[in-house]
Amino acid sequence: MEGKEQDGSGQRSSPFMPMFETFRSELDEHHDRRERIIKASRDITASSKKIIFTLQRIRALKQPLPQHAIKSNKQYHDTIKTQYASVSRDLQGLNAHRYNRQITGGCQEWMEAASFQHYLETATLIAYDDARKLLRGLDAEGPGVDLSAEDYVLGIYDMTGELMRFAITAMATSGELPKIPATSAMDGEEMDVDATSAAQQRSVLTDMRELRSALEGLDAGVGPFAKDADKKMEVMKQSVEKVEKALYGLIVRGAERPKGWMPDMDGARAVEVEG
Amino acid sequence: MANNGTGMIQSGVFESLQRKIDEDTAVKDALRDIVQELEKQDRVTQAILSRSHSTATADLPSVLSAAQTNIEKEVVTIQRLSEVASKHPYYKFNYAWTRHVQDACFSILFCGWLGGFGKGDTGQLLNMEEVGSIMGVPVNVKDRDTFHLTIEEYLLALISLADELARLARNSVTLGDHRRPLQISQFIKDVHAGFQILNLKNDTLRKRSDGLKYKSREVEDVVYDLSLRGLLPKD
Numbered sequence: 001m002e003g004k005e006q007d008g009s010g011q012r013s014s015p016f017m018p019m020f021e022t023f024r025s026e027l028d029e030h031h032d033r034r035e036r037i038i039k040a041s042r043d044i045t046a047s048s049k050k051i052i053f054t055l056q057r058i059r060a061l062k063q064p065l066p067q068h069a070i071k072s073n074k075q076y077h078d079t080i081k082t083q084y085a086s087v088s089r090d091l092q093g094l095n096a097h098r099y100n101r102q103i104t105g106g107c108q109e110w111m112e113a114a115s116f117q118h119y120l121e122t123a124t125l126i127a128y129d130d131a132r133k134l135l136r137g138l139d140a141e142g143p144g145v146d147l148s149a150e151d152y153v154l155g156i157y158d159m160t161g162e163l164m165r166f167a168i169t170a171m172a173t174s175g176e177l178p179k180i181p182a183t184s185a186m187d188g189e190e191m192d193v194d195a196t197s198a199a200q201q202r203s204v205l206t207d208m209r210e211l212r213s214a215l216e217g218l219d220a221g222v223g224p225f226a227k228d229a230d231k232k233m234e235v236m237k238q239s240v241e242k243v244e245k246a247l248y249g250l251i252v253r254g255a256e257r258p259k260g261w262m263p264d265m266d267g268a269r270a271v272e273v274e275g
Numbered sequence: 276m277a278n279n280g281t282g283m284i285q286s287g288v289f290e291s292l293q294r295k296i297d298e299d300t301a302v303k304d305a306l307r308d309i310v311q312e313l314e315k316q317d318r319v320t321q322a323i324l325s326r327s328h329s330t331a332t333a334d335l336p337s338v339l340s341a342a343q344t345n346i347e348k349e350v351v352t353i354q355r356l357s358e359v360a361s362k363h364p365y366y367k368f369n370y371a372w373t374r375h376v377q378d379a380c381f382s383i384l385f386c387g388w389l390g391g392f393g394k395g396d397t398g399q400l401l402n403m404e405e406v407g408s409i410m411g412v413p414v415n416v417k418d419r420d421t422f423h424l425t426i427e428e429y430l431l432a433l434i435s436l437a438d439e440l441a442r443l444a445r446n447s448v449t450l451g452d453h454r455r456p457l458q459i460s461q462f463i464k465d466v467h468a469g470f471q472i473l474n475l476k477n478d479t480l481r482k483r484s485d486g487l488k489y490k491s492r493e494v495e496d497v498v499y500d501l502s503l504r505g506l507l508p509k510d
Contacts, residue, residue, distance in 0.1 A: 013465075019402055020469035023426050026415065031476055094420040097366035125284045128292060149295045207283040214289045221300040224370075 033090045037102040040083040044106030047076035047083075048113040055116055056165055061178050061204070062123040080110060081138045088142040096146060104151055110135065111147070111155020116162045123180045123202075125211065128152045150225045153218065157232035160211055164239035167204040171246055178204045205247060208240045302363055306371045309359060313352045313375045320345040320382045327389055328446040332397070332455075339391040346386060346409070349379050353410050357422035365420050373428060380424065380432035383409050385439055388462075398458045400466075403429045427480055430470075434483045437463050441490040444497045453501055454508045460494040467491050 014020075051073045058069055083106075091099060114134060118126040126134075131152055136144040170178045180202040215236060220226040323342045330338050356372060387394050387401035392409060394401075407414035407424050416423040440459045447455040467487045475481040501507050 014468040016400065016465050016469040017472070020472055023430065023469075024473050026426055028474055031474065034476075094365055094416065094418075096420075097364045100366070119283075123283065125288065127285055127288045149292055153292060202282070210283050214284055218289060218293060219296065221296055221303070223299075223303060225296075 033095070034099060034102055037087050037090055037099045040087040041103050041106035043083045044080050045109040047079040048106070048109040051076045051113045052116060052162060055113070055120060056162070056169065058120055059170060059174070059178075061120060062180060064121060065117070084135070084145050085139045085142050088139040088145050091145050092143050100148070103145070104148075104154075107135070107145070107147060107151040108155045108158060111152055112158040112162065115156055115159045116166075119159070119163070119207075120166075123207070125156070150228075153215075153220075154225075154228055154232060156211070157215065157229070157236050160208055160215075160236045160239045163204055163208050163211075164243050167208070167243045168246055170204075171250055175250070177243075177247055177250070180204075180207070205240075205243050208243060212236060212240050299367075302359075302368060303371060305359055306356070306368055309352060309356045310372045310375050313349060313356065313372070313379060316345065316349045316352060317375065317378045317382055320349060320386075321378075324382060324385050324389075327385075328443060329450070331450055332452060335389055335397075339386060339389055342382070342386045343391050346379075346382060349382070350410055353379060353412060357412050360422045365422060373425075376424065377428045377431050377435075379410070380406055380428055381435040381439075384432055384436045388436060388440070397455070398462060400433075400462070406432075430480055431483060433466060434470075434487065437466050437487055437490050441493045444494045448497060448501065453506050456494060456497045456501060457507065460491070460498050463487065463491045463494055 054069050054073050055065075058066060060066070087103070091103065111131060114131060115126050118124070128147075128149060132147045135147040139145060167178060170176070182202070215233065218229075220229040320342055323338060323345060326338050327335060353376070356376075360368060360372070383392070383406050384401055386392060387405070388397060388399060390397045390399075392401065392405075401409070403414045403424065403426070406429060410424060413421065413423045414429070415426055440463060444456040444459040447453075447459075470484045470487055473480075473484075475484060498507070
């Protein structure tokens with residue numbers, strides 16, 4: 001019975017057909033745009049992850065990126081540019097926020113990579129306005145994609161995870177927490193991991209704490225952004241704590257630590273020590 | 276922990292972010308107040324319109340004029356919403372009102388189907404442009420960032436109308452009106468046929484429009500019951 005209605009006279013005689021034909025072409029246009037943006041976002045996310053992967057092999061802080069990192073990341077930066085350029089026209093005017101759900105993943109991941117790279121190069125947090133300019137510049141010939149304050153903040157949350165990985169790897173390979181030299185040159189100074197100097201000296205950990213405190217102080221209000229921020233807050237706190245635990249282990253047992261020993265991250269050991 | 280001033284975060288970065296978020300929060304609050312007003316008004320309209328299930332066709336005009344008077348109040352609120360919302364990017368905040376605009380659209384469609392808004396006869400569908408002009412807002416805007424009625428909102432309201440009419444078909448029989456189920460059956464079939472040419476993705480519209488065939492079947496059953504007993508009007 002239903003088959004009859006579908007292909008038979010029922011469909012042809014519906015007086016609403018012209019109206020629905022208009023709707024169909026409008027909706028098709030919308031879905032095509034949506035698909036394009038989803039695909040671009042996915043590619044941007046994948047390339048950003050690869051950039052981060054390369055950056056995590058760098059050991060120097062507050063230094064220009066080494067040539068090998070620039071070279072191996074070039075292809076990923078190119079992909080990101082191409083992808084942003086391919087959808088920038090779809091994300092203008094009325095549609096600037098329409099596909100937020102579709103593009104936000106890519107923008108957050110890009111933000112994570114960009115802010116991590118910026119941190120490695122300068123040991124500072126890239127400001128929102130600078131990040132916005134950076135993203136705008138990726139589509140210099142086109143209208144560009146606008147970075148929302150929300151995507152910026154969510155990307156920064158994720159960046160704390162990269163700082164954690166960076167700190168842990170550095171501690172495992174060089175036996176110390178990456179420090180940030182003060183404005184005057186202190187490079188040649190003996191690096192001893194001593195509790196008092198650790199408290200004064202700026203390090204990746206003090207920076208993570210500064211970031212944590214800033215993010216905790218941010219009132220995200222209500223709405224979808226507040227929900228996303230809430231989830232990331234927990235992960236961010238854990239990242240800071242992981243580095244704190246690793247540093248604790250390094251200070252308590254540091255002297256006995258054989259070269260190449262990895263800090264125990266699963267937390268079991270910490271409980272043992274306390275008990 | 277000492278922050279020696281040459282820390283990681285430049286001063287002002289988070290302060291200006293907080294200002295931005297606070298501005299958005301203020302907008303959301305303003306919108307919420309308007310939307311709540313619309314919600315309250317629409318509840319009254321729907322309460323009036325639901326009297327149509329127990330009102331004979333001859334007495335419908337009084338229900339319709341009461342509903343229309345209340346819809347006029349909704350329109351005032353929609354105008355206010357449009358004014359505030361148009362100051363901001365449409366899709367940034369539209370989640371705050373889309374459900375309620377949809378509900379208002381349904382009220383207008385149902386009222387129009389019953390013969391309100393000068394339609395006179397029952398069984399007619401107000402198209403999107405007509406709904407837009409009743410609401411006093413543009414529809415399906417593509418070229419500028421302003422408040423409007425979207426295709427999705429109109430279509431979802433149309434599905435709600437079909438659901439409501441399926442219920443009305445049975446209640447019409449109870450009221451002794453044996454002609455209206457036929458009219459409703461044809462109407463839902465026509466709407467269903469329209470939805471079938473849309474290429475819907477796996478979204479709300481898809482899920483809700485899937486229900487149309489069951490509604491169509493429900494009303495067909497009513498028509499079948501009537502024909503079996505020779506209760507259908509002869510012409």
